Structure formats: structure tokens, C-alpha cells
Amino acid sequence: MKRTGMHMPKKGFSFYGPAEGVHALDSWITPEDELFLVTHMGFLEIDREHWHLDVDGLVDKPMRLRLADLQAMPQREFMSFHECAGSPLAPTVAKRRIGNVVWKGVPLSLVLEHAKISKQASFIWTSGLEWGEYAGVEEPYKKDLPIGKAFAEEVLLALEINGQPLTSDRGGPVRLVVPGWYGTNSVKWVGSITAADQRASGAYTTRFYNDSTASGITPVWSVAPEAVIVSPSPNDLLPADMPTKIWGWAWGDHRISNVEVSVDGGDSWQTATVGPRKDKSWQRFELPWSPESGQHVLLCRCTNELGEGQPPSDARNAVHSVEVEVGPLAAGA
Incomplete structure (x- = not known):
């Protein structure tokens, strides 16, 4: 459902990256203007005063957090490479969309602890607020994390990148960041978190971003060397x-x-x-x-x-x- 205070100035798939590709990446920390940008359905702009995050599902204490609530919580910084998994329509094509940045935000584990996650929960679903169509699919961008990864210390609800507040283009005011996993799992413009006892059923977890391996279908999670x-x-x-x-x-x-x-x-x-x-x-x-x-x-x-x-x-x-x-x-x- 579309919320008040949001609009999409540009719709449809979009990609930006430096013209020189990886040969432009000559600094230890990648400046934001040299870091790639990829969107499935378009760019979303959100009025920071209207933004909120709903935490629900298998929790004892459902919550609605405003931006000020997250800003008042303990923050941590974490340096991580940030890599796009490439097109889910061509998963064997190397795109080499990569950078190295410093994120800052609230550990996701703190929010989950405040919500008192049920012991029956085995996955955390995270949904973005953008809307539109991608590859014939029109549904919210929803991803999931196994409960163990969701509680890992490095997983953040990020408010900043390289010392600056997240812009709308970067998924601000708040996005999920999952260091060590492909960027598809770091949901931009995050609007809801749901604790569940099974994987999310949307196209972005079932149809897209899955690899065929000798042991079966494997989610595109951990970044390969x-x-x-x-x-x-x-x-x-x-x-x-x-x-x-x-x-x-x-x-x-x-x-x-x-x-x-x-x-x-x-x-x-x-x-x-x-x-x-x-x-x-x-x-x-x-x-x-x-x-x-x-x-x-x-x-x-x-x-x-x-x-x-x-x-x-x-x-x-x-x-x-x-x-x-x-x-x-x-x-x-």
C-alpha cells in the first residue's frame, strides 16, 4: 500500500556506474558518486517526517518506529564491500558492480530484541516501499533473512553512508544493509519487517535471485570470492x-x-x-x-x-x- 509523503520521480529499471568500470575504483573507500546505483522498479522519494517502520508478525510486541526513534537508538559503523548480484535474468553474467563503503545505523538485532521475536520465527522478511513493474512482475520488493543472519552484529538499518545521511537515491532515509551478502538482500526504502516461520513467498525470493547448483536451488545470499x-x-x-x-x-x-x-x-x-x-x-x-x-x-x-x-x-x-x-x-x- 502506498503511504503518504512518497512519490517516484523515475520509474522502471535503472543502472548507474562509473564509465571506466572497476578501473575507476582507485580508492580504499569508494566515494558515493562513484558507487553504482541499481533499481528494479524506480527511484523513490520519501518525506522523512512521514516515514515509519512497522515491525510485526511472530513478535510479542509489534512496533511502529519513526525516524527519530531509530536516530535515538545506539548506532554502529561497519565497513563493507557492496556488490550487486547482477541481473536475475542473466545470473551467470559477471557485472562487477562493486564498491567499498562505511555504513552507519542501528543493528537490526536491537529492533528485533525490542519487538521480542517469537522462538517460532525462523526468517525475517523485509519489504521496501517502492512500487511498479519489473520483468513482468508487479509486487512489493520483499526479501528474507534466516534468523541467525538477521541477528548478526553487522546487519544494520542504515541511516548513513560514508559519514553522510542516506539520500533517497541510496534508499534513504533508512535501508537494510547486509554486509557480506549480495546487494539484492540490502532492501532500500525499507518500510516493514515481519518475523515468520517460513521464507517469503514473493517473486524476489522464489522467481528471482536463486541459483541452480549441484545440491539444488540456492538463494543468492553470501558473496562468492x-x-x-x-x-x-x-x-x-x-x-x-x-x-x-x-x-x-x-x-x-x-x-x-x-x-x-x-x-x-x-x-x-x-x-x-x-x-x-x-x-x-x-x-x-x-x-x-x-x-x-x-x-x-x-x-x-x-x-x-x-x-x-x-x-x-x-x-x-x-x-x-x-x-x-x-x-x-x-x-x-
Whole structure:
């Protein structure tokens, strides 16, 4: 149901990202204007004075929280990569929509504790307030979290990103943030939270964002290990035999323990150095390189602490490659 104080200035699917793609991501914290934006049904603007959050379902104490109520609750900051799962209509196509930001807000667990969640509840449903049509479906954007994940310390009802209040474009005034899980689970313009004893039945949990695996259908939840090369980019002309470095970012729900780089199209691999992780941030990797003249295909792949790696192709976390030119023209430019 549409609420008072809301309107959608732009309807339909929308995507924004830097023109240079991952090669624009040269800072540890991604500035908001360089962080991708994706919407299914359009952009929603909400009058902050009219916004409220309903908490209901299998709870002993149903609640309606206003923005001021959340602002008065204990807040925490959490750094995390933020990645889009890509199109649910083409789940094996790597989109590499990624950034690393600092969220601030109220831990979802605090709200659930105040509402006194029933022991019968096994999932927490979260619904956005936007409306419209996506891929032939017209229904509220509703996602769910297993109860254990919902109570994890990093899951927030976020009010800020990178030290600034969430704008409407970012899902403000309040959005759910689920660090370590794909962005589809971080519901924007959140309006209701429902405790339930089963998964949500909407299209965004049953039809979209599910992967076929050897063990059956798996929800698109935890982010698989992935790495990208930021530098050099295809636009760089590198001088031959001059020391440089190949560097980029690696990330996943679990800490990345190893990154390998190939400078010959995958015929051989070298181990890169991998930096530390803060909270669930991405991790920087580097490899020194003195390239020979000619065309080179650079690739990177990573492995997480559980030993999980990346497939070479046909997956949202497929191995990333970059073609670069090395030669005398670059040296004399």
C-alpha cells in the first residue's frame, strides 16, 4: 500500500556506474558518486517526517518506529564491500558492480530484541516501499533473512553512508544493509519487517535471485570470492621493461587468503601480496611487473579462507581479465 509523503520521480529499471568500470575504483573507500546505483522498479522519494517502520508478525510486541526513534537508538559503523548480484535474468553474467563503503545505523538485532521475536520465527522478511513493474512482475520488493543472519552484529538499518545521511537515491532515509551478502538482500526504502516461520513467498525470493547448483536451488545470499584488476587498464599504454605493478581488489563474504595474477592469458600464474581486511571490506592485492613489448592479457583469481575460488567463466564471479598494450610508443609518448 502506498503511504503518504512518497512519490517516484523515475520509474522502471535503472543502472548507474562509473564509465571506466572497476578501473575507476582507485580508492580504499569508494566515494558515493562513484558507487553504482541499481533499481528494479524506480527511484523513490520519501518525506522523512512521514516515514515509519512497522515491525510485526511472530513478535510479542509489534512496533511502529519513526525516524527519530531509530536516530535515538545506539548506532554502529561497519565497513563493507557492496556488490550487486547482477541481473536475475542473466545470473551467470559477471557485472562487477562493486564498491567499498562505511555504513552507519542501528543493528537490526536491537529492533528485533525490542519487538521480542517469537522462538517460532525462523526468517525475517523485509519489504521496501517502492512500487511498479519489473520483468513482468508487479509486487512489493520483499526479501528474507534466516534468523541467525538477521541477528548478526553487522546487519544494520542504515541511516548513513560514508559519514553522510542516506539520500533517497541510496534508499534513504533508512535501508537494510547486509554486509557480506549480495546487494539484492540490502532492501532500500525499507518500510516493514515481519518475523515468520517460513521464507517469503514473493517473486524476489522464489522467481528471482536463486541459483541452480549441484545440491539444488540456492538463494543468492553470501558473496562468492571475486577479484578485479584496477590497474593497469585497457587505456594505459605501458613502456616496455619499465617496472610497474598490477593491483586491484579482492573480496567475498569470507576473508580472501590468496590472489594469483597471470600476465600471459592464464598459461602461468604468480602469487600476489594481499592486504588485510577491516570488518568485511575488500582487500588490496599487488604484483610487481616489468612487461615485455606487445599485447598482454592479464587475469586475476582469488581463493577465500575456506578454499573456495573463482570459475574461469559463466558465473557472476568469473575470473576478470584485462588486455593491455606494452611497447616503445608508450615509452616515447
